[in-house]
Amino acid sequence: MTIAIIEFGGSNCNLDVLHVLEDVVGADAERVWYKETDLDRFEGAVIPGGFSYGDYLRSGAIASRTPIMNSVKKMADEGKPVMGICNGFQILTESGLLDGALTTNEYPKFRCEWTSLRVETTDSPFTSAFKEGEIIRIPIAHMDGNFYADEPTLSAMEDEELVAFRYVNSEGRVTDEANPNGSQENIAGILNHKRNVMGLMPHPERASESVLGSDDGVRMFKSMVEYISSR
Template identity: 50%
Template structure:
């Protein structure tokens, strides 16, 4: 039985159609849009919180979207073990909602970054990375002004000890050099999951890397892993 993917649309989202295209037209998955005022997720098996500038990113990124009517349902869905993927602004929203620990700062250079980058898979122990080898390097684009992930030293140690760091920024060879850490994130963090491993937040955009025409199709690996895991389940 095929899984139902839901792509949330907030006022200001601009990656929702990219995500829908990746799922429905490239991965041939069943996908539908969910408006930010929707609250019924009973027919959804996988939630994607897309990138963009929800509510214009006023106050700070994701701060207003966190109070959208749908978010209480998202929190309940996640707490019951439902898989949730937050990409870029979606990651920021998940942080604001308390589904993931930490916070986002402005990029270290105080400039918006829009470029191809490399990230290293740090764990295969999530449904999003089950088919990706630990240490494998993916090429995905980034497009953000507030992607500098931060947390306190105790929380960072907990993330490290619990194997919750899913992706780190690296160079083409997989080395976590200072130059490779494009936005200054603590410990080169590009993506993390919750302790239960069903919620993933990441700044790079896999939905923009599903066709070779766009420069890379490495993003398909994340969606393939999720679809395979849900199909088996």
């Protein structure tokens, strides 16, 4: 079992993800450059954060149109788990693997801070190690993290329980003050309709060891590895 870490020009969280997967979780992982076109040897993929192609045009827009994303789509179609973190989330929406879009923060500045998230579902390859309703602590680092979707899409997400995480206050309540970017309904992470693709703006790799201030994020990677092992 090997997990691909997809790299583009401007990716900068790739080594963090590699460290967590290999050194913390104990999984096999491999960095894969965007020119690769065959991902059949991998059982899952993580698209890490960063600023692919300098966020030119729109965040994630150019990366979403590279040949490797056709292979990522193939992985998703085969039921393999794909996680996109921050810029990776933006790439997944731009490529059509996830619904909605990510736009400039409501207050148009880069935000880098700790956030509290509420786990909205444990029915996914990325959240099975959590408890529904659990409050976890994960940092953000983005300028274009404002999630938008039209009302029918949001309604379908609610009906199918496709919202994975929401921004909440320390008591677990959804409030405007707890929302760092203006995302609709405080959405921090979502799933696709098959539930095997997840995008989230917070950085779980930066909260995967207690020395960093939180190890809540490591359970997303452990959930993913356990799912792959069970397939």
